[in-house]
Amino acid sequence: QEDDDLEKDTGSNVSNFKASDLGLSNGTAFSEVTVKGVTISVDGGGNQNSPKYYNNGSNLRMYPQNEITFSTERTIKRIKLTCTSGYVASGDVETDKGTTSVEDPIIIINDIYDKTLTLTNTSTNTGAPSQVRIEQFEITYAE
Numbered sequence: 001q002e003d004d005d006l007e008k009d010t011g012s013n014v015s016n017f018k019a020s021d022l023g024l025s026n027g028t029a030f031s032e033v034t035v036k037g038v039t040i041s042v043d044g045g046g047n048q049n050s051p052k053y054y055n056n057g058s059n060l061r062m063y064p065q066n067e068i069t070f071s072t073e074r075t076i077k078r079i080k081l082t083c084t085s086g087y088v089a090s091g092d093v094e095t096d097k098g099t100t101s102v103e104d105p106i107i108i109i110n111d112i113y114d115k116t117l118t119l120t121n122t123s124t125n126t127g128a129p130s131q132v133r134i135e136q137f138e139i140t141y142a143e
Contacts, residue, residue: 013140013141013143014138014139014140014141015036015037015038015072015137015138015139015141016036016136016137016138016139017035017036017038017136017137018058018135018136018137019053019058019059019060019134019135019136019137020053020055020058021035021036022035022040022053022060023035024052024053024060025053026053026054026055026056027052027053027054028052028053029050029052030042030052030053035137037072037073037074038070038071038072038137038139039070039072040060040068040069040070040137041068041069041071042066042067042068042069043066043067043069044063044065044066045065045066045067045120045121046065047063047064047065047066049063049066050063050066051063051066051068057084057133057135058135059083059084059087059133059134059135060133060134061087061131061132061133061134062089062119062121062131062132062133063121063130063131064089064121064122064123064124064125064126064130064131065120065121065122066120066121066132067118067119067120067121068118068119069116069117069118069119070116070117070118070119070139071115071116072115072116072139072141073115074115074141074142075113075114075115075141075142076112076113076114076115076116076117076139076140076141076142077110077111077112077113077140077141077142078098078108078109078110078112078139078140079098079108079109079112079117079119079137079138079139079140080106080107080108080109080137080138080140081106081107081108081119081132081134081136081137081138082105082106082134082135082136082138083104083105083106083107083132083133083134083135084105084133084135085104085105086104086105086129087105087128087129087131087132087133088102088104088105088106088107088132089121089122089123089125089129089130089131089132090123090125090129090130091104092121092122092123092124092125092130093107093119093120093121093122093123093132094119094120094122095109095112095117095118095119095120096117096118096120097109097112097113097114097117098110098111098112098113098117099111107119107132113142119132
Protein backbone atom coordinates (compact mmCIF):
# COMPACT_ATOMS: atom_id res chain seq x y z
CA GLN A 1 0.00 0.00 0.00
CA GLU A 2 2.89 2.41 0.65
CA ASP A 3 3.79 2.31 -3.04
CA ASP A 4 0.25 3.36 -3.99
CA ASP A 5 0.45 6.26 -1.55
CA LEU A 6 3.69 7.49 -3.09
CA GLU A 7 2.26 7.39 -6.62
CA LYS A 8 -0.70 9.56 -5.69
CA ASP A 9 1.45 12.40 -4.42
CA THR A 10 5.09 13.27 -4.81
CA GLY A 11 6.25 10.79 -2.18
CA SER A 12 7.50 13.75 -0.19
CA ASN A 13 6.40 14.31 3.38
CA VAL A 14 4.83 17.61 2.34
CA SER A 15 2.03 18.45 -0.12
CA ASN A 16 2.21 22.14 -0.92
CA PHE A 17 -0.23 23.88 -3.28
CA LYS A 18 -2.06 27.15 -3.82
CA ALA A 19 -5.80 27.79 -3.94
CA SER A 20 -5.37 28.61 -7.63
CA ASP A 21 -4.11 25.00 -8.14
CA LEU A 22 -7.55 23.63 -7.18
CA GLY A 23 -8.77 24.15 -10.75
CA LEU A 24 -12.02 25.79 -9.67
CA SER A 25 -13.98 28.43 -11.55
CA ASN A 26 -14.33 31.88 -10.04
CA GLY A 27 -17.15 32.11 -7.48
CA THR A 28 -18.52 28.65 -8.21
CA ALA A 29 -19.77 26.37 -5.43
CA PHE A 30 -18.19 22.92 -5.27
CA SER A 31 -18.41 19.93 -2.94
CA GLU A 32 -15.04 18.22 -3.38
CA VAL A 33 -11.72 18.61 -5.20
CA THR A 34 -8.46 16.60 -5.05
CA VAL A 35 -4.96 18.06 -5.49
CA LYS A 36 -1.63 16.28 -4.86
CA GLY A 37 -3.26 13.41 -2.97
CA VAL A 38 -5.31 15.73 -0.72
CA THR A 39 -9.11 15.71 -1.06
CA ILE A 40 -10.77 18.92 0.10
CA SER A 41 -14.50 18.59 0.86
CA VAL A 42 -16.65 21.55 1.87
CA ASP A 43 -19.91 22.05 3.73
CA GLY A 44 -21.87 25.28 4.23
CA GLY A 45 -22.64 24.29 7.83
CA GLY A 46 -25.97 26.10 7.73
CA ASN A 47 -24.66 29.26 6.08
CA GLN A 48 -26.37 30.09 2.75
CA ASN A 49 -22.85 30.59 1.30
CA SER A 50 -20.62 27.53 1.18
CA PRO A 51 -16.85 27.83 0.60
CA LYS A 52 -15.92 29.11 -2.86
CA TYR A 53 -12.74 29.91 -4.78
CA TYR A 54 -12.30 33.48 -6.02
CA ASN A 55 -9.80 34.68 -8.65
CA ASN A 56 -9.68 38.08 -6.90
CA GLY A 57 -6.98 37.34 -4.34
CA SER A 58 -6.67 33.74 -5.55
CA ASN A 59 -8.18 32.30 -2.39
CA LEU A 60 -10.65 29.75 -1.09
CA ARG A 61 -13.11 31.65 1.08
CA MET A 62 -14.76 30.14 4.15
CA TYR A 63 -17.74 31.96 5.58
CA PRO A 64 -19.03 31.64 9.18
CA GLN A 65 -20.23 28.08 9.97
CA ASN A 66 -18.46 26.69 6.87
CA GLU A 67 -16.41 23.52 7.17
CA ILE A 68 -13.52 22.23 5.10
CA THR A 69 -12.42 18.62 5.50
CA PHE A 70 -8.97 17.49 4.39
CA SER A 71 -8.62 13.76 3.60
CA THR A 72 -5.57 11.81 2.48
CA GLU A 73 -4.44 8.20 2.30
CA ARG A 74 -1.49 9.07 4.52
CA THR A 75 -1.41 10.14 8.16
CA ILE A 76 -1.43 13.94 8.47
CA LYS A 77 0.87 15.43 11.10
CA ARG A 78 0.39 19.16 10.47
CA ILE A 79 -1.53 21.56 8.24
CA LYS A 80 -0.39 25.11 7.61
CA LEU A 81 -2.81 27.46 5.85
CA THR A 82 -1.51 30.78 4.57
CA CYS A 83 -4.42 33.21 4.35
CA THR A 84 -4.97 36.71 3.05
CA SER A 85 -3.83 39.11 5.78
CA GLY A 86 -6.80 40.21 7.88
CA TYR A 87 -8.91 37.21 6.83
CA VAL A 88 -8.49 34.53 9.47
CA ALA A 89 -12.00 35.02 10.98
CA SER A 90 -10.34 36.92 13.87
CA GLY A 91 -8.92 33.56 14.94
CA ASP A 92 -12.38 32.05 15.37
CA VAL A 93 -11.61 28.65 13.88
CA GLU A 94 -11.88 25.16 15.35
CA THR A 95 -10.68 21.74 14.29
CA ASP A 96 -11.87 18.27 15.23
CA LYS A 97 -8.30 17.06 15.95
CA GLY A 98 -4.92 18.48 16.85
CA THR A 99 -3.94 21.85 18.29
CA THR A 100 -4.82 25.00 16.36
CA SER A 101 -3.01 28.31 16.49
CA VAL A 102 -3.82 31.43 14.49
CA GLU A 103 -1.40 34.26 13.93
CA ASP A 104 -2.63 36.40 11.03
CA PRO A 105 -2.20 35.45 8.21
CA ILE A 106 -1.27 31.86 9.22
CA ILE A 107 -3.43 29.07 10.64
CA ILE A 108 -1.45 26.06 11.89
CA ILE A 109 -2.94 22.78 13.07
CA ASN A 110 -0.36 20.54 14.78
CA ASP A 111 -0.46 17.00 16.21
CA ILE A 112 -3.26 15.74 13.96
CA TYR A 113 -2.04 12.14 13.42
CA ASP A 114 -5.06 11.07 11.40
CA LYS A 115 -6.02 10.80 7.73
CA THR A 116 -8.76 13.42 7.98
CA LEU A 117 -9.19 16.81 9.62
CA THR A 118 -12.16 19.19 9.62
CA LEU A 119 -11.66 22.94 10.03
CA THR A 120 -14.69 25.07 10.96
CA ASN A 121 -15.07 28.85 10.77
CA THR A 122 -16.76 29.62 14.12
CA SER A 123 -16.87 33.40 13.69
CA THR A 124 -20.07 35.08 14.86
CA ASN A 125 -19.11 38.36 13.16
CA THR A 126 -20.43 39.56 9.82
CA GLY A 127 -18.82 40.90 6.67
CA ALA A 128 -15.39 40.27 5.22
CA PRO A 129 -13.44 40.04 8.54
CA SER A 130 -15.55 37.01 9.51
CA GLN A 131 -14.13 35.07 6.56
CA VAL A 132 -11.13 32.78 6.26
CA ARG A 133 -9.44 33.32 2.88
CA ILE A 134 -6.95 30.51 2.23
CA GLU A 135 -4.29 31.24 -0.39
CA GLN A 136 -1.89 28.35 0.21
CA PHE A 137 -2.07 24.85 1.71
CA GLU A 138 0.82 22.92 3.22
CA ILE A 139 0.08 19.40 4.48
CA THR A 140 2.90 17.63 6.34
CA TYR A 141 2.64 13.86 6.74
CA ALA A 142 3.86 11.77 9.64
CA GLU A 143 7.05 9.84 8.87
